[in-house]
Amino acid sequence: xxxxxxxxxxxxxxxxxxxxxxxxxxxxxxxxxxxxxxxxxxxxxxxxxxxxxxxxxxxxxxxxxxxxxxxxxxxxxxxxxxxxxxxxxxxxxxxxxxxxxxxxxxxxxxxxxxxxxxxxxxxxxxxxxxxxxxxxxxxxxxxxxxxxxxxxxxxxxxxxxxxxxxxxxxxxxxxxxxxxxxxxxxxxxxxxxxxxxxxxxxxxxxxxxxxxxxxxxxxxxxxxxxxxxxxxxxxxxxxxxxxxxxxxxxxxxxxxxxxxxxxxxxxxxxxxxxxxxxxxxxxxxxxxxxxxxxxxxxxxxxxxxxxxxxxxxxxxxxxxxxxxxxxxxxxxxxxxxxxxxxxxxxxxxxxxxxxx
Amino acid sequence: xxxxxxxxxxxxxxxxxxxxxxxxxxxxxxxxxxxxxxxxxxxxxxxxxxxxxxxxxxxxxxxxxxxxxxxxxxxxxxxxxxxxxxxxxxxxxxxxxxxxxxxxxxxxxxxxxxxxxxxxxxxxxxxxxxxxxxxxxxxxxxxxxxxxxxxxxxxxxxxxxxxxxxxxxxxxxxxxxxxxxxxxxxxxxxxxxxxxxxxxxxxxxxxxxxxxxxxxxxxxxxxxxxxxxxxxxxxxxxxxxxxxxxxxxxxxxxxxxxxxxxxxxxxxxxxxxxxxxxxxxxxxxxxxxxxxxxxxxxxxxxxxxxxxxxxxxxxxxxxxxxxxxxxxxxxxxxxxx
Numbered sequence: 001x002x003x004x005x006x007x008x009x010x011x012x013x014x015x016x017x018x019x020x021x022x023x024x025x026x027x028x029x030x031x032x033x034x035x036x037x038x039x040x041x042x043x044x045x046x047x048x049x050x051x052x053x054x055x056x057x058x059x060x061x062x063x064x065x066x067x068x069x070x071x072x073x074x075x076x077x078x079x080x081x082x083x084x085x086x087x088x089x090x091x092x093x094x095x096x097x098x099x100x101x102x103x104x105x106x107x108x109x110x111x112x113x114x115x116x117x118x119x120x121x122x123x124x125x126x127x128x129x130x131x132x133x134x135x136x137x138x139x140x141x142x143x144x145x146x147x148x149x150x151x152x153x154x155x156x157x158x159x160x161x162x163x164x165x166x167x168x169x170x171x172x173x174x175x176x177x178x179x180x181x182x183x184x185x186x187x188x189x190x191x192x193x194x195x196x197x198x199x200x201x202x203x204x205x206x207x208x209x210x211x212x213x214x215x216x217x218x219x220x221x222x223x224x225x226x227x228x229x230x231x232x233x234x235x236x237x238x239x240x241x242x243x244x245x246x247x248x249x250x251x252x253x254x255x256x257x258x259x260x261x262x263x264x265x266x267x268x269x270x271x272x273x274x275x276x277x278x279x280x281x282x283x284x285x286x287x288x289x290x291x292x293x294x295x296x297x298x299x300x301x302x303x304x305x306x307x308x309x310x311x312x313x314x315x316x317x318x319x320x321x322x323x324x325x326x327x328x329x330x331x332x333x334x335x336x337x338x339x340x341x342x343x344x345x346x347x348x349x350x351x352x353x354x355x356x
Numbered sequence: 357x358x359x360x361x362x363x364x365x366x367x368x369x370x371x372x373x374x375x376x377x378x379x380x381x382x383x384x385x386x387x388x389x390x391x392x393x394x395x396x397x398x399x400x401x402x403x404x405x406x407x408x409x410x411x412x413x414x415x416x417x418x419x420x421x422x423x424x425x426x427x428x429x430x431x432x433x434x435x436x437x438x439x440x441x442x443x444x445x446x447x448x449x450x451x452x453x454x455x456x457x458x459x460x461x462x463x464x465x466x467x468x469x470x471x472x473x474x475x476x477x478x479x480x481x482x483x484x485x486x487x488x489x490x491x492x493x494x495x496x497x498x499x500x501x502x503x504x505x506x507x508x509x510x511x512x513x514x515x516x517x518x519x520x521x522x523x524x525x526x527x528x529x530x531x532x533x534x535x536x537x538x539x540x541x542x543x544x545x546x547x548x549x550x551x552x553x554x555x556x557x558x559x560x561x562x563x564x565x566x567x568x569x570x571x572x573x574x575x576x577x578x579x580x581x582x583x584x585x586x587x588x589x590x591x592x593x594x595x596x597x598x599x600x601x602x603x604x605x606x607x608x609x610x611x612x613x614x615x616x617x618x619x620x621x622x623x624x625x626x627x628x629x630x631x632x633x634x635x636x637x638x639x640x641x642x643x644x645x646x647x648x649x650x651x652x653x654x655x656x657x658x659x660x661x662x663x664x665x666x667x668x669x670x671x672x673x674x675x676x677x678x679x680x681x682x683x684x685x686x687x688x689x690x691x692x693x
Contacts, residue, residue, distance in 0.1 A: 169525045307448070
């Protein structure tokens with residue numbers, strides 16, 4: 001491991017350790033044993049095939065959601081619209097999944113994924129296009145689009161695409177056809193493999209392609225990028241469309257691989273966790289994978305920890321918040337590690353604020 | 357690099373001192389061994405002062421009546437975990453598993469089919485087809501609504517009573533509403549009823565206090581002076597709105613909402629209650645005794661205490677209410693003719 005790689009993982013790693021330690025103190029204060037709690041947490045997330053499957057299933061939409069935020073970060077854009085983009089991706093993928101009949105898997109499944117991805121591209125692209133043409137701030141627009149997406153998908157799953165089988169009264173679509181279902185290989189959901197490949201793809205695009213260079217240039221200095229001949233407006237709009245696609249793929253994989261349908265209300269909050277993941281990964285597309293696995297593991301094991309150690313599952317949220325706190329406030333960690341200022345690359349979050 | 361890590365290690369050591377004491381004290385945890393009763397909540401907390409809490413109290417009472425039995429619970433964080441959380445109890449050898457709420461219905465049926473030796477109690481889960489090891493705990497909401505309506509019919513001075521309801525997609529809400537209107541007419545043939553269902557889907561109908569408040573306000577403006585709020589947070593919004601209107605009264609639902617919506621104290625006469633805790637404890641006793649029958653079981657309903665309005669409810673009203681309850685119990689009164 002090179003010295004620079006070591007430096008870039010030092011802060012997140014130390015943040016995780018500190019978060020878990022403070023979590024241990026909280027567990028003690030509840031009168032429970034941190035050893036039992038953490039060992040049952042790990043067992044619940046990695047202990048057997050089922051546990052591993054749960055962890056990978058939980059990590060999958062987090063990888064997509066983390067990429068959706070991280071990719072936009074690179075262009076200096078703060079994508080808060082992961083939730084809305086995930087929802088439209090989930091509902092449109094499910095619609096093609098249950099609405100089309102008689103196609104072979106190798107056509108039907110990609111078609112359903114593409115339908116979800118396109119919906120997300122449009123959803124993210126709207127915010128990007130408004131930013132590029134009118135200067136409307138993407139934070140505001142994406143937050144508003146989250147509400148629009150929430151209501152639109154509620155309506156779609158309660159009216160035209162509602163599951164009318166049996167006595168169903170819940171707002172949900174019918175089950176997707178087998179030919180559109182994402183399979184699971186042993187304990188490994190294929191959706192997770194797709195997420196890992198997508199993360200590597202994002203890294204390649206950002207670090208090894210002309211387009212990625214343009215995205216990063218716009219993120220670092222919009223005026224310089226413009227002066228260098230980069231189409232800043234187009235780059236911002238297309239970056240948001242890519243970010244929307246990524247989040248929507250996470251929703252599509254939930255519908256086609258985990259839930260087997262779209263149901264209003266079951267994906268609430270999933271899209272927002274992408275922000276946590278991207279911060280923890282310090283906006284590095286490859287870093288998103290371990291960050292999502294860590295959070296996925298904690299969420300998968302939380303029930304077992306609650307069950308075996310009597311620790312309230314909210315503790316997991318507290319630990320996640322602590323980890324984020326230490327990542328976002330690296331001064332504390334740097335003091336603990338006695339790192340020099342600038343040893344670890346600062347994460348630039350604020351480029352999009354105020355200077356549109 | 358090594359010297360940098362050393363500083364961190366020192367900090368870790370301090371944390372270690374704090375945690376070491378607790379680590380040595382107990383190990384194992386869990387509920388293995390003995391007769392285990394497990395409860396899986398809906399995406400709510402066991403101290404929600406409502407549904408989940410009432411069921412958990414029932415499970416604890418039920419376990420308390422069985423020698424050597426222990427009850428424990430898992431709070432569901434997201435609805436995707438229903439089946440996993442039931443499985444945790446199954447893996448641990450639980451004998452009776454209580455699942456709370458309509459949402460867990462599907463996961464409970466699947467678990468019951470896969471585990472014929474374990475007994476399941478599903479609160480508010482109607483069973484279309486009876487499984488031998490699964491009983492749905494249902495409640496005659498129409499009776500509860502009828503009792504509350506009968507009281508409202510006697511209390512109203514404008515002869516107009518209102519109801520602010522969750523969606524009519526959910527049968528229990530419809531039963532509450534029909535019972536309420538019929539009960540009001542039973543004691544007050546002159547009465548007019550203004551009842552409004554939330555127009556949204558299942559996912560919003562019970563979580564829209566603003567709509568509840570607005571709708572309650574409309575009913576008040578149309579002359580209603582006692583309003584029944586039945587529909588989770590939506591109904592609670594109605595209660596709180598009524599509390600701000602001098603002289604107006606309100607009626608809560610499911611639990612004694614005196615304790616769950618303190619803001620409604622200025623108007624809350626009573627609540628149309630489903631006695632979930634008693635029902636759960638009863639079914640656990642049956643399950644333990646081996647007399648539990650699969651299918652559906654109807655629990656008890658009743659009116660909550662009148663609290664601050666004890667003096668407002670006259671002894672004549674009380675005796676009429678007693679007649680109504682007796683009539684509902686022996687079938688001479690039909691709450692939904």
